[in-house]
Structures are given as C-alpha cells and as structure tokens.
Amino acid sequence: MNTHRTTRTGNVLYIVDSKRPSAGCIMTEMREYWQGLRQNESIPLRADVTADAISKVLDYAFLVERLAPEMARFRLVGQHLIDLMGMELRGMPLCSVINQASRKRMCKVTETVFRAPQIVEMKLRSRSAQGCPVISGSMLLLPLKSDLDDVTRALGCLVSEGPIGIGPRRFDLAETKFTPVIRGGQILYPSPVPEPGKP
Template sequence: IESYWEAFRGSRLVPKRSEIDPRGIEHALEYTFVLERIAIRMARFRIAGSHLCNIMGMEVRGMPLSSFITPSGRETLGSVLEDVFQSPSACELEMEAEVGRKKPAMEARMVLMPLRSDLGDVSRILGCFVAKGELGT
C-alpha cells in the first residue's frame, strides 16, 4: 500500500483521494482503510477492510480511529493524526495490545498516508493496519 501511495504521489506532496483505485491494492484490501478528518486530532473510518472489523468484532465504518487505542494513548494518536494532516507526511506506528486476563499479546503495524479531498484540502488518510496475535475474548 505504501508503494501504491508513493506511485500516485509522484513529485507531489500528497495524492488525491479520487486517484486511489481499490483494484490497485486488491491484494491488501482487507488491511486497508480510509480515514476522514472530523475535528482537530480526530478522524473516523470512511472505509475499512475486514481485518479491522474482525479485530474489533464489528463493522468499524463511522467509528473514530481512537476507538482502537486505549485512553492513555489517545493523546499521542491525536498528535500523530495532526502531523499527517498538517505536515502533510506519512507516518508508521508500531503498536502492542495490553495483555491481561483473556487478552493475549498482540502486535500491530499501522501506516497513515495523507490524501487530498476533491476540494483540495488534506482531510483524508489512506491507511494500512496489520495485527499479529490471537484475539482476546
């Protein structure tokens, strides 16, 4: 997904959302998502692959990205989102789930890459989220 985004970006800082064609990333669609900025430091899922829905145990479209993060990590996530939207620049995050009773270890990698909307503002993110480990109950 990163190389796909880079190819569309070319010499520009940020590619347009309308240029993204799911057929170009069909091998990774289950891990792919598109976020929409809804407020400062906040974004919600407009489109989300099945991997994300399986991890959450529900459809995540419309939910804020922060719903994937423990409350203690949401401030950091908000800062990362602002960097992606404002710089604009791509960001890669390494994540770990909290381990506890009925919560096995899980590691994840998330990549966030800015996109321009049809209006020209940087208010979308093309993302990829891959988690490894067992889901808790």
Template sequence: MTIFLGGRSRAETGNVISMDRFRSGRSVSPIRQAEAYWSALRRQGDVPKRSDIDPRGLENILEYTFILERIAPGVARFRLAGNHLSRILGMEVRGMPVTALFSAMARAEAAAALEHIFLAPAIAELSLISANNSGAVPQVEARTILLPLKSDQGGVSRALGVLVADGPLGAGGLRFDIASSNLRKIDARLAQSNVEPALGLAEDQARISRNAPGLRVVSRED
C-alpha cells in the same frame, strides 16, 4: 463484487496502478505495498487525491486497508475499513473515530500523530501493542501506516491506512498502546489541510460480517 472507494470508477479513466508491479514475492508486507502504491500515485511530489485510490491496485491487501477522514483537529473517523480491522475491534468500524483503536492513555499521542499527518503533511508509522493489564490474554502486536490524501476540494483531509495485527484476535475488542512512532514529513511546499464540514459520527453500527471480503463502503465521498 466490484467495490469503488470514491465517487467515480477508475474503469472510466483506464488509470489503474496494480500492486503486482511492486511485489517482490511474499516477503513484501502489506504496509510496504501500500506505501509503494501511494508513492506511485504522486505527481511531481504532490499528495495523491482520495479519488486516485483504486481498490484494484490494492486488491491483495484490501482486508488490512482503511480510509480515514479528518473531521476536526486531532479527530478522524473511518470511512472504509477491511475485515481485519473489524475483527480486531470486534465490530463494524464505519463512522467510528480512529481513537477507538487506542487505549485511553494512548489517545492523546494518536491524536497528535493524526494532526501531523494532515497538517505537515507527513507519513506516520506506528508500532502497537495491545493494552493488557491482567496478563490473562496474550498480547497482540500490530503495525500501521497512515498516508495522507487530498480531498477533491484540495485539502489534505483524508488518509490511506493499513493495519496488520500479529497474534490471537479472539473475539476482538482489542485496544492498543503505542510502542513507537515514526513521522516522516513530505514535501513541505504543499498547502496545509482545510477541515471540511463535519458530518458527525452518528452513523448506524452494523454487525461484523466475517464472510464478506474486502472493504465495506461507509458513504460516498465527494
């Protein structure tokens, strides 16, 4: 099945950047692969557009990949997400705020990192550890990278993300604390983000499909 991340297919333009050109064996992590792909899409140091992202270029890491949309200061929701993220949360994540990944104590820091990504703009890398007070369940470590994207209207209000968890996911329902964060500002000459009209978070939730590979389309982007 062909999955399109945006409103138009890259097949129409013939402009596909494959991850294979960046791969150096299995030692290259999904996070580094995603950053290399995103960097290859930049033109003269600019932030890539959301419509530049082609799933064929991320084919071997789609299960770890997601797209965020900024809908208010410090608030972003999942527009698309791979099955790995759905397994972590134990549910389909479409329409959910990204803060659903984090414990109550970590959400303010996560929201601040989001604002930095969209307004600086900046790349964020976070090291995460599952919030576990009882010690009865093994802790899960995870890493994520968030890479800013422009909407077709020109504002930096989208982000390409990859999250990889290492440890037993069980039935899901995990929430994470932030163990460390690294924010890297890019190209200070770029215009700041414009917040586009919020569409709300009241999208129907669906049961997780553990047999469906790749990304699940939430709704069509502009």
C-alpha cells in the same frame, strides 16, 4: 497442503493463517501504491485510490477523514480491523482502536499527517487479558487530498501480529516514526500530551 498453524493460550486454541503476508510486506505494498499515485511529489487525491489496485492488502486497509483538529473518523474499513474490534468501524473515530491512555497522543500524532502533511508509522501493542493473548501491531498513515484539494483524508493500514483472541482488541501506542512527504523536508512533531492532573 496445510496453510494454517495453531497456537494455544491457556485453554483457548487459535488458528492462524500462515499464508498471510507479513506486516512489513503489507505496509511496504501500501506505501508503494501511495507513492505510485503521486505526480511531481504531490499528495495523491482520495478519488485516485481504488480497491482493485490494493486487492492483496485490502483486508488491512482503511480510509479516514479529518473532521476537526485532532479528530479523524473511519470512512472505509478492511476486514482485519473489523475482526480485531469485533464490530463495524465505519463512522467511528480512528482513536477507537487505541486504549484510553494513548488516545490523546494518538490524536496528536494523526493530526501531523494532515497538517504537515507527512507519513506516520506506528508500533502498537495490545495487552493480555482472559481470552486475549498479547499482540503487537503496525499502523501506517498516508496523507490524501479531498476533491477540494485540502489534505483531509488519509489512506492507512493496520496489521496485527499473533492470534487475535476475543475482541475488541485495543492497542497502546508504543513507537512513532515520522517521514516528510518531500525528501529533505522538515518533520512536524506532535504537541506534547499534558500529564494527568495538569492543564
């Protein structure tokens, strides 16, 4: 049985795995796993996250650590992100998967995950270029506590839709959705990004 479909863009032929779960299914499974780790609506510990428990979506998963305000880096990275960027991302900033124009906004959005803490979902879009068709993506960030009981870790996933083409594929931040970790809680919105040329 053929489990692949082909997509042609210009003179490049891409092969796309049709058995891959949809972005919605991957994000739902990740969110339900995180929710299952909670006790009395607490934030789960990073130490409680295991690869075996998310084996079906592991390729799309990642873990990040907050190093300073508005600065987070990858600690562990799934294969899908490596394929998108064409390189190993461990130790690199989370915003390295984002185009320059959206990076400040991305850093401020990510900071709310740790400060509130809260859940953030993002819609992403990567522009077309030679050998690179337009692709969309979805990212989910879920707060975690470190062994010191502070919220400085996050479990996430990033799923792109469409053939990757030639990496690295970086994204613009198109939409954001914030969800409090406690039902009825307040949302912490990111601070505004100054316009270019203004303080």
